[in-house]
Amino acid sequence: MTKLNVAICQAAPIPLDFDGGIEKATRLAKEAIDAGAQMVAFGETFLGGYPLWLDEAPGAALWDHPGTKACHLIMLDNAIVRGDERLLPLQELCDASGAVISLGAHERLRQSLYNNQLLFRPGEAPLDHRKLVPTHGERLIWMRGDGSTLSVHEAEWGRAGNLICWEHWMPLARAAMHNLGESVHVAAWPTVREEYALASRHYAMEGRCFVLAAGLVQHRDDLFDGLERVGGSPEALALFNAIEGEVLNRGGSMVIAPDARVLAQAGEGEETLHAELDLGEIGEGLASLDTDGHYSRPDVFELNVDTRSKDGVNWGYEY
Template sequence: MTTLPGSLAVAVVQAAPIPLDFSAGIDKALRLARDAVEAGAKVVAFGETFLGGYPLWLDEAPGAALWDHPGTRALHAIMLEQAVVANDARLLPLQELADASGAIISIGAHERVRRSLVNNQLTFRPGLPVMDHRKLVPTHGERLIWARGDGSTLGVHQAEWGRLGTLICWEHWMPLARAAMHNLGEDVHIAAWPTVRESHQIASRHYAMEGRCFVLAAGLVQMKDDLLDGLERVGGDEAARELLEAIPAQVLNRGGSLIAAPDTRVLAQAGEGEETLLVELDLGEVSAGLANLDTDGHYARPDVFELTVDMRAKDGVSWTSP
């Protein structure tokens, strides 16, 4: 792809994760990200929890939410054992790819923080530490697996071409989270989803219009057999297998990823299978769109509405030496 002045080549990688087997998932992500970079992409976006796979049993397996369900307990233990951690050496190849290519790579993962799991969208930046965004509110049944994030991971990356930020899934229906991100002046926003169904497409395109930015809505393709294969890869567990086999449907996440312009135009949209969307963005559209709508500027009323964002990390315990 030939990049023109004022343009930015971006890619959304819509692919099937390798559930539960994090090391194999990182290897697959690296291959796909390298392909996108070699095709010219300077921003590469993967969907929510690509590393580890979306925990579909919480929505799809009958009884998964029952107290002390043995299958749910077994899967949670596997996730804790497999999940990435801060400064995880397994992630170093993704950072090295970002460093060598100058590209930004955003990918969702289950992260272990102390003894809990959080949903983190990791952004690998050339020459800089990884930027975290931990999901503020796990949605509905997700609260059975993930702890909440805090304001310390709300932020944007300042690239040479502009600013990039990310939110995860139903955070796009949190009006104050959107307002906070719009205040940070994103030019490109990554909307990470498990699958980009119609309501998710609407939310992503609305975000593009409201924030006057390009939106890369990245989803997954995931099948029931993927879950069973992932379980087999990590040694299996009979209770976990019984729970996954009870899922009635075969196709669980159907892709639907898209790239939207600041005026809501769909620049590219994926089908239900694995594919990579590659688009060259005209960044001039961001400034042009601000002429009639800037929700953080001339279309705001700071004399009427005021938002305070607490960016302190909330660890819950503070230790002091005697």
């Protein structure tokens, strides 16, 4: 297979309402697949919505803030979990169509929340990628991921993988993913502003792969809608009322070729962006730059990736 049809669903999440988000994601993904897409990408934390209040609400990071605590409780109560049956419609869509779907979500593991970019693939369980380092204020809500979720999916047309947001400025994370030989990489962002577009284009050039830079569209009013859907909270309502501005994430999604050129770019509103990829461009680009091959120096530089799950407590562990 030398041609691959891809799509980015640049859409507004339904903040806090995971059930509504799953329904919307399934509908949009099906529409994209019906239009010919063999791989579909959504932005960072589409399920649950990006926690805009951490950046936009004054005082959200203050110790014991009642609104921040209220939102955290809502997230814990509603976030997806391993083997979550609510995700079955997306899995069934993949199984029936043969398509691959990359979808951002808040995930709960025991008592912690993670930023997970799930890769749904036909006939197999979704592939996890938990964000290795939550950025700045995000550390108030998400636990760090570990090396156990650095991997790719082997599709019939090549390998697909994910990184999330500022992981694209982690040189060793990039090197590890390039070693896995991605054909198509999803760069999941809350919005693809200029510097995020630069990071995504750099990744495509460096890794000699196609990049789907997927962003969200989020408005202040979306927060109130989502809060109402999950039953409301006076403390969370007060937190959201403190946010200024209306449009907080502006999309800007793009599909990028292995030579860093932009094949397709979305605007600021909700839309599904389609593109056809010529996978032969990957091999052509490797003639001049292969950062995991002839442009590497394993005699000088060595990277060791620990792929063990780091749970902190190991029951029955023997030395």
